[in-house]
Amino acid sequence: MSWALKKIFGCMSLVESIGGWDDVQKNGMFSINLVNKKLCGVHSKVPWRRVVCNNSATPKSLFILWLVIWKRVPTLNRLIKWNIVTSDNCLLCSSSSESVEHLFFECGFTFQIWQKVLNILQFTRSPTGFQAELDWIVKCSKKNGGRHKLLVMFFAETMYSIWLNRNDKLCNQHRKTLIELFGDIQLKVAG
Numbered sequence: 414m415s416w417a418l419k420k421i422f423g424c425m426s427l428v429e430s431i432g433g434w435d436d437v438q439k440n441g442m443f444s445i446n447l448v449n450k451k452l453c454g455v456h457s458k459v460p461w462r463r464v465v466c467n468n469s470a471t472p473k474s475l476f477i478l479w480l481v482i483w484k485r486v487p488t489l490n491r492l493i494k495w496n497i498v499t500s501d502n503c504l505l506c507s508s509s510s511e512s513v514e515h516l517f518f519e520c521g522f523t524f525q526i527w528q529k530v531l532n533i534l535q536f537t538r539s540p541t542g543f544q545a546e547l548d549w550i551v552k553c554s555k556k557n558g559g560r561h562k563l564l565v566m567f568f569a570e571t572m573y574s575i576w577l578n579r580n581d582k583l584c585n586q587h588r589k590t591l592i593e594l595f596g597d598i599q600l601k602v603a604g
């Protein structure tokens with residue numbers, strides 16, 4: 414991973430805190446599996462540990478989830494401060510500055526995605542914002558049963574799919590519809 418990419422992803426200090434880049438490489442390649450393993454060891458006291466470490470979602474999704482929780486994903490409100498972009502307008506709704514809080518789930522588009530997930534799992538609540546959803550997911554992650562296990566998986570896969578969709582819009586001017594994206598998330602959870 415190039416120096417610029419490390420800086421953009423805000424990973425440097427985080428990776429250093431878990432032992433440095435040498436510890437998260439396998440055969441000379443950056444390994445997300447190794448990062449996840451390390452993170453779950455280091456962050457044993459954080460309240461959201463179970464959300465990341467007791468989660469059957471894919472390693473890539475868990476890594477993005479972890480970066481989102483630490484607010485280390487390169488949202489446009491951060492990139493504009495580094496003069497990398499000229500606008501921080503949300504790529505999915507165009508009605509607000511793109512921050513972690515906006516992207517997950519204040520944004521009208523992602524709000525609807527997460528609402529669909531909650532509906533399909535028969536949770537009768539409406540998303541009220543990133544921190545409130547995370548706090549609720551932390552509580553749910555302590556409960557047993559298939560529905561709560563699925564919920565934490567859906568949480569990671571939804572974050573990841575939203576992030577990929579947003580990146581596709583940023584790089585390729587393409588974005589999926591609500592139905593397409595929700596279908597993707599369901600497929601990822603079904604594995």
Ligand SMILES: [Zn+2]
Pocket residue numbers: 503504505506507508509515516519520521522
């Ligand atoms: Zn938006």
